[in-house]
Amino acid sequence: MPHITNDDVDVVIVGLGWAGSLMAIELAQAGLKVRALERGPDRPPEDFAYPKPADQYGYATRNKVFATPRDAALTVRYKQDETALPTRKWGAFAPGTGVGGSGLHWTGVLIRPTPTDIKLKTYADKAYKRGTLDADMRIKDFPFTWDEIEPYYDFFDKVCGLSGNTGNLRGQVQPGGDPFEGPRSNPYPLPALQDTLNCSMFADTARKMGYHPFPNPSANVSQAWTNPYGAQLAPCNYCGYCSKYPCLNYSKASPQTTILDVVKRMPNFSYRVNANVIRVDLHKDRKTARGVTYIDEQGKEVFQPAKIVVLSSFQFANVRLMLLSGIGKPYDPISETGTVGRNYAFLSNGGATLFFKDKHFNPFATAGATGEMFNDISPGNFDGPSLGFIGGAKIHSSQATGAPIGTALPPGTPSWGKGWKEGMVDWYGRSMKISITTTCMSYRGHYLDLDPRYKDPWGQPLLRMTFDWRENELKLQRYLREIVLKISKEMKPDAMSESFLALDSHWDITKYVSTHNVGGAIMGTSPRDSALNRYLQSWDVHNVFVPGGNAFPQNFQANPTATIGAITLMAADAIKKQYLKNPGPLVQA
């Protein structure tokens, strides 16, 4: 294979999604020569100019801006003694590819975890009697305090033009917001999106029942916004093509709309597309990386020398690159040694669909983040310890789209033919959902490693995922089901359907939940049980930084993007302020 060596750079960024774009601009602004390598194609605004993305079949059914299984397949099994099989079609989750990554087609719900969520282990040890929780549970605290991380959440909120109601301003609970949120240093940058009918019906009922609903925090912006980098977002027009679509209106925060036009102007930044990184190359002593090797679009192998390597690909691609490159020791669930691959977690969802003969919900006029939610059922805010499980959920009524394929129809409606058509005519736009998005704890036996059998087109092993539901998560589902059904009945629908996990459910990889995979290369306080320190720096190879959902030790009920942005910005700050002056481990083990 022909071998090419590129010019030296200070920083090579592997993956140009949210984490990669934030790292790119922050480090380029510090004067470093930065080059990003993106596995997928470029995605310029002309590709999704009005009205191209308004194509449900192309984008949502045929996954137009997602990685193909050929690009990113992994193998899956429930338990360690099973043989894992490769994913041949995306189901439960669907990673993006191309410039912008999953940040191009995310829905745009930008919400922070609570201070308790980031110190979950401390909370669990204090609130739960010894032996109450699953002995295999391996939850951990994030290695920073609320006050340390909050400024980075605040900055990222401004990058995205977060729209919604402030819940807690510097310790003062604010009307209309989430009273359970951690104190924020500044109010939301922009007011909330307009409510839709499902929002007000749900919020009114929930409020009457004693809950504390508030508008979904949204990165589909409610007004024109210029962010701290100078990039501009346009007011959302409620077209409803957000989740799985690139925004056609410059209204959804994405690397494209908030960062890339700015960083592309800088002469010390460059990027290559269709550049598939296959490994990080280490120096002989294995203490530092010397660059990365990628396959370019002509299929040639290229070495990119760099002083700093940032792995900012999707969560499981980051973990896989670490395993393929020998960065850190692979996790072994039996001896519980090694760190890379541990604490993998997903999440579950579920809910009820409520049908009303006499209501028009107009779902075609909506934003991806449109909805109301409440966080009353979250760790520390309800009686979890006496119920015997830990976790919680956002309980929400969201109306992300009115796109017709997959329209919910009342139970008993035929699923094809004349009866189905009549059902569509009668019921389109006459239903709303009340949903849950849950936490997911991490366990000793849930992990990622290299598959011994299946390989990618370059002969490298696929990543193997070992994961299933545990009793804790299923009990949580049953508890949430009661709450959702109670609220639903209070709203007196004409018909109703429900979808919750039963106590004997296994994880179903065929049904979409959301692409909130976390863990595998987690941040922590000790190289014994974490792969990264608080600055997302590899404990083992100090010039490798790995920002992304991979760093979460378990999944909280908040969507992950706000936290990915915040921890990435904190790491970028540490590189600029500490690492450049004195390259080496930023935290002493």
Added chain:
Amino acid sequence: MTFFRSFLIAATLGTAAASMAPSALAASDPALIQRGAYLARVGDCMACHSATGKPEYSGGLAIDSGHGIIYSTNITPDKQHGIGKYTEKQFADAVRKGVRADGQHLYPAMPYPNYGKVTDADIHALYAFFMEGVKPSNAQPPETSMDFPFNLRWGMLAWNYVFTSDKPFQPRQAWTDQVKLGAYLVEGLGHCSSCHTPRGFAMNEKADSSADAQYLAGGDLNGWPVPSLRGMPQWTNQDIVDYLQTGRNRTAAVAGEMTAVVEHSTSHLRTTDLSAMAAYLKSLSPVPSQAASIKPQGSDATIRKLTAAKNLTLGERLYLDNCAACHFVTGKGAERVFPRVDGATVVNADSPTALVNVILAGARTPSTAKAPSILVMPGFAHRMNDAEVAELATFLRQGWNNRAAPVSERNVKAVRASMTPAH
């Protein structure tokens, strides 16, 4: 204003250097080269003397004059292919009088009638920049080939005699220092009048000084209606500065030829200079608006009609289906991201050409230091036929407070035919 005075003081110093041959020129003060680079931005030399994919200032851009193709020249300091052998005097004559080193005349695609107002000091700085701040390139642009009789360059002698003035820049006594500076930039290197002043029968600008009511009163550039810059009653000074600096402001976004001017020239200018240009433009008496016979619907009526979306005309329906996503039923767009269509100059221009062009071909804001976001309006040529575009454009020109004449299918057909096949 001290900035302006330093121009004039430096001007006397500059004359002395003018006779020096390039070989005698010691390495110039870096500040002078930097000043020259800045002035080259003001003059937007790059717009014509750089072509995509070729070295900066190496020429080769084809300019269709209507009487043949003029190729811009290599103005890098390459001695053979560029202007490396020019003395400062020869350089000054080329810039200000349109005369090449060999005595041949340039075509006024080179805006020397405007550049004639550039001071000696600024010529000196420009010369230092082009000799020492630009990388020599041996690129040889194609020969200009004009039709008879325009191929006879000596003919320009007579044209120059009739239409150009070699009078240096003369500020008016009544102007403040800021307006003087603005006038110098607009009338001289900025050469705004080369597009914004109506042209006469011989492609001459009909006026060459602000005293004349036709000066900067708008015109027609290859069929594109160029707006008047006189007084700019709809814009504040800040709107003008924002537009020049970022290609967008409260109500408008740049389109057409001006996009490249913002990208390569005005967005690089200092805010003080842009404010001076704005002050000067605001000081000019506006062109009286023609009493249009069309009575506007009024904003409320249009908004009500579009919101109800009942019994729509074809134009209204097309607006809702294609335009309202960004420009909204209010026609007001959103500040600095989506331009207003209610009251917009381009919508209400006598000639609908520019409006139709934008509908068909779209537009994109340039990425500038102060506004890096590239916001794209897609072209709709592939989605609408000529009749539909005509209906849509007519609705736009008569909705809200707009009051312009209807657009015919033939108007649209002509604009579509003039566009490159990509559209």
